[in-house]
Amino acid sequence: MDIVTLIIICVKALVVFAAIMLTVMAMTLAERRISAFMQNRLGPNRVGPKGLLQPLADGIKFLMKEDVIPSGVDKPIFLLAPVMLIVPALMTFAIIPFGSELHLFGRAIQLQVADINIGVLYILALTSVGVYGIVLAGWSSNSKYPLLGGLRSSAQLISYELAMGLAIVSIILLAGSLRLNDIIIQQQGHFLSWNVFKQPLAFLIFVVAVYAETNRLPFDLTEAEQELVGGYHTEYSSIKFAMFYMAEYANMITASALTVTLFLGGWDIPLMNEAALGNLGVLLSVVSFVIKTALFLFIFIWVRWTFPRFRYDQLMRLGWKVMLPLALVNIFLTAGYLTLTV
Amino acid sequence: MGNIQSISYFLPELMVIATVVVALIADLVYSDRNSYKVGYLVIAGLVVASFTLWLSLPEETTPIFLNTIVVDPFSRIFKFVFLLATFIVVLMSMNSDELKGVRTGEYYTLMAAMVLGMSLMASSVDLIMVYLSIEIVSIISFILAGYLRAQVRSNEAALKYVIYGAFSSGLMLYGLSLLYGLTGTTKLFQLSGSISSLGPGSNLTLTVSTILMLAGFGYKVAIVPFHFWTPDVYEGAPTPVTAYLSVAPKAAGFALLIRFFNTLFGTGQPLNSPVWQAMEGVPWQDILMVLAAVTMTVGNLVAIQQKNIKRLLAYSSIAHAGYILMGVPVLSQEGVYAIVFYIIVYLFMQLGAFSLAIVVSNRYGTEIIEEYSGIGWKSPYLGFFMAVFMFSLTGIPPTAGFIGKMYLFAALINGGSQFYWLAIIGVLNSVISLYYYMRVVKVMYFQGGREKDLYVPGGMSAAIVLAMAIPSIYFGVRWSFLADWVNSSLKFFIAGF
C-alpha cells in the first residue's frame, strides 16, 4: 500500500464523516421545519436566514450546558454508552458506495471508503452491535425508565434484525454477491431493474425493519416519551445527550443510503451510461445518490409525523409473526424463481 | 461414499426423521385433549424404522456421507436397542398417570427425535458428528426431564440437568479441540493414525484431552464423578422419562465410548481379532478402570440409603454404568461382547422395574419403598415380577442379569492379571447391591397386611411388565440366541479411508 492510496483513503473517510455530520445538522433543522409545516406552524426561523443557523445555535447550546452525571450511575459505562452508539452508526457508512469510479490524475478512485467483498454482512454485523449503546445507557443510568427503554430496544432490535437480514438475503440471491458494488451493478440499466421493483416484498420488509432498527416512529418504543420520559437517554445531559441524537440521525442517514444502495440502484442513474460522461458522470452519480437518500430521509420524517406508535406486543407480533415468515416466503420464492429460470 | 449414494444406507434414520416431521405436524392438528394420539404415530414410525433397519444388510460395513458416519453391524445392534427402548417407553408413557394432565404431542415427537440422535451417536466417526449427536440427545433429555412444567421438582430436574449438561459439553468440546489441534483432523480414523505417529511429548495434551472428553461421555452415561445430576433428574423427571434416561442414552453413550476409544487408542485391529494393543503413553485404560471401580462403588453405597424407588433405581443405574464400564478398558472382543450383551439385558430389567413402579404409582400413589409393604400379597402379579426384576438387577441365577455379569467378569479375568482387582471390586459391589434390591422384595412380602381383593393390573401396563419380565428370565436360562446375535454384530468399520 503506497502512501498516496493511504492519503486517498483518509480523505475519503474525512469527506464522508464531514458529509454525515453536516447532514445530521441539516436533518435536525429539517425535521423541525417539516414537522412544523405538517402541523401548520412555522418552526424555528429566527436564527440566520430562514432559521438555517439553528443547528449551529443548538450545537453551541449543548456544548455550553452543564454536564450532569447523576450520582447513582455506573460511571465508566455511562460515559462509554453514547460512544458505543455513535461509532457503529458512522462506521456503517464506510462501505456504502456513493458514486461511480472517479478518474483523477490517472488514478481510479472508488467513491467508497472501503470496498469489502462481504459488505452486506458487514452492515448486518454493525447494526447488530449498535444496540449496545442503548442497552448500556439504559442499564448504567441506574434508573427505571432508561432500563425499560434499554430492555425494550434490545428485544426490538433482535426481532427486527432477523427480518432485515432475511430481506437482504433475497437481494444477495439476485446479485450473487455480498459486495455492495456488485449489487449496484446488477441493478444498472432500466428503472425496472431496480430491486425495489424486482423485490417489492423484500423492500417493504426491509424498510419497516429499518424503521424499527433506527428506533423511529412508529417503532420508537425505546424512548416513548409518554411512557418512559425519554427512554434510555433520560439521565443524560449536555453533549452526551446530543450524541444520542447525532447517533439517531446518523443511523437514519446510513439506513437511507443503504436502502438506496440495495433497492434503488445506489448512485446509478437509470437509462444513462455515466462512464461515458467521464468525471461529469461521476458528479451526476453522486448527485443522484444524494437525491435518493434525501428522499428517504424525508420519508423518515414524514412517517414520524404521520403514524402513531405501536404497542409493545403489536411490535413483537409484527416482527415475529408477520415480517419473519414473509421474509422467509420471499426467499423461498426468489430462490425457486432463480433455480427454475437461471 | 458421496452424499447422494449414502441415502440408501440411511433409510432407517430417514424413517425416524419422517416420523418426527409427521408427528410435529400432526401435533398442530390435534386438539390439546387428543395430542396423546401423536404417540400412536410415533409408535408406527418406530415400527417402520425398525423394519427398514431389519431389511438393511446386517454385514454391511461402509462409511457414508463423506466419512462422517458409518454403517456397520455394531451400530446396527445399538440402533435396535434404541428403537426398542423408545418403543417401550412410549407405550409406558401412554399408560402413565403422571402424563395424563399435560399435552404430550411434543413429548412423543421429541422421543422420536432422540432415537435419531442416539443412532448418530452410535455411528459417528467424525468429531463434529460426535458432538452434534451428543447435543441432540442432551437437549431432548433436558426438555423431557422438565416436561411436567407445573411441578417444581420437574423444573428443578431440568434446570440442574441443563447446567451440568452445558458444563460437561463445554469440557468435552475443549477436549475435542485439543485433539483437533494436535492432529489437524476431525475424522476418527485419521485421528488414530496421527496420534500413533505423535511423539511421547504430546502425551500430556492427549491425557488432558482424554479426561475432558471423558467428562462429556461420562456425563451421558452417568459415571462418577460426572453423575451429580443423576438422582435429582431421575427423581424429578416423569417416571417414564427416568426409565428412558437410565437406559437409552446410556447405551448410546457406551456405543460411542467403545467406538471412540477403541478406534482412537487401540492400534487399529478389527473388532473381532482376539488380542488388541493399547496405545502406549496415554493411561486411558487406567483412568477408565479407576472410574469404573469408583462409579459402581459410589452408586451402590448411595443406593443403600435411598427411600424412594426412583432414586434407588437411579443410583443403581449409576452402579450398572460402572459394571458396564469395566468392559471398556479390557480392549478385547470379549469385553465389547459382554458390554453389548449386558446393555441389552439391562434394558429389559431396568425398563421392567420402572414400568412396574409406574403401575404401582398409578394404583397406590406412592414411590416410597416403605409404602410398598404387602404389595406382594395385595397384588401377586406385581410382587412376583418386581422380585424377578430385582433378582435380575442383582445378578442372581437363573436370571438374565446373572449371565450378563458373568460375561463381564469373564472378560475381565481373561483380559489379564491387571484386571483382577477390578473384578473383585465388581463382585463385592454385587453383594452390596443384593442388600438394597432385596430390601424391596422384603418390604413387599414380609411387611404390611394382606387385603381381601387382589389387584390385577390390566391392559397395556400389565403387558409391558410381562414383556419385560419374560426376556429377563428367558435369557437367564437360554441365552444362545442373544449371544449369537451379539457375537455377529461385533464388527465395526475399521479400515482407514
Next chain:
Amino acid sequence: MTGSFFFYFFAAVTLTSALLVVLNRNAVYSAVLLVFCFFSLAVIFLLLEAYFLAILEILIYAGAIMVLFLFVIMLLSLGREKAQEHFRYLQRGLSLFLVIVFFLSVLIIFLSDSGILHQPHGTFTAGGVNALGEALFTKYLLPFEVASLLLLVALIGTVYLAKRKV
C-alpha cells in the same frame, strides 16, 4: 511490519479483555469486556484475511449472543453481585492449576510437528464465503443438516417450556 504490529496490539487487547472478563466481579462489565474481546478477535481474523469469519464473530457473538446475555443479566439485575467468599482459596488454587495444565497442553500442540499449526491452510477467496458455503453443502452436509435438527428440537422444547398455557 504494520501487520505484525497490529497483530500484537490486538492480541494484547484480546488477552487483556479476556482476562478482565474472568477477574471482574460485575457481570455487566464482564459482558462488555467480552464484547471487546470478540471485536479484537475479529480484527485478528481480518489480519489473516478471513473476512467472513471476522464478520461472523461480530455478527453472531457480539451482535446476537452477547446482547441476549446482557438482556438476561439486566433482567435478573445481577449487576453488582459479590462473589462467594467460602470457596475462594480452593477456587483460586484449582483454577490456577487447571490454567497451567491447559496452557501446557496447548503449548504442546504448538510444538508438535503434526499439529494444526504446521498444516498448509487452504486459501481464502472472497473472504471465505464461497469456500465455506461449498464445504457446508458437500463435505459437511450431514453435520449441517443434523445441526438444523438440533436447533429444531431445541426450539420445540423452548416453546413448550416457555409458553404460558400447557
